[in-house]
Amino acid sequence: MNPSIERxxxxxxxQQALRNADYSPDSPTQLAREFNIRFEGRxxxxxxxxxxxxxxxxxxxxxxxxxxxWLGVPAEWLRFGGAEGYVNGDGNAPARFESADxxxxxxxxxLDAHHQAIAREFIRMLVRINRQK
Numbered sequence: 001m002n003p004s005i006e007r008x009x010x011x012x013x014x015q016q017a018l019r020n021a022d023y024s025p026d027s028p029t030q031l032a033r034e035f036n037i038r039f040e041g042r043x044x045x046x047x048x049x050x051x052x053x054x055x056x057x058x059x060x061x062x063x064x065x066x067x068x069x070w071l072g073v074p075a076e077w078l079r080f081g082g083a084e085g086y087v088n089g090d091g092n093a094p095a096r097f098e099s100a101d102x103x104x105x106x107x108x109x110x111l112d113a114h115h116q117a118i119a120r121e122f123i124r125m126l127v128r129i130n131r132q133k
Contacts, residue, residue, distance in 0.1 A: 072105030
């Protein structure tokens with residue numbers, strides 16, 4: 001794939017993930033600040049964040065993993081796109097990772113630990129009920 005197209009496609013996925021997580025895809029300052037809070041390595045500059053957002057650069061693998069974890073998306077999807085997803089609970093083939101799923105994971109991550117546990121247990125209960133049908 002053309003490197004320029006690769007960078008632009010990454011930028012589009014990053015912007016989509018930011019929107020789904022209720023962050024502005026138009027603010028390199030916010031991206032740099034939020035990223036640096038979560039990244040244990042050397043902080044990025046606003047200029048580097050701008051390059052990611054406008055399709056001029058793709059972050060290193062280590063930075064990509066931090067972005068993906070923060071935004072609640074698979075690192076493979078963020079970097080390469082496509083129908084990458086996650087393996088569902090019973091180990092079957094990967095399911096398509098939809099935009100609404102990304103938003104749901106981001107919302108779950110915003111809850112405190114107690115409410116995250118409740119939400120997870122509720123989902124597990126629904127899966128068990130669904131299997132019994």
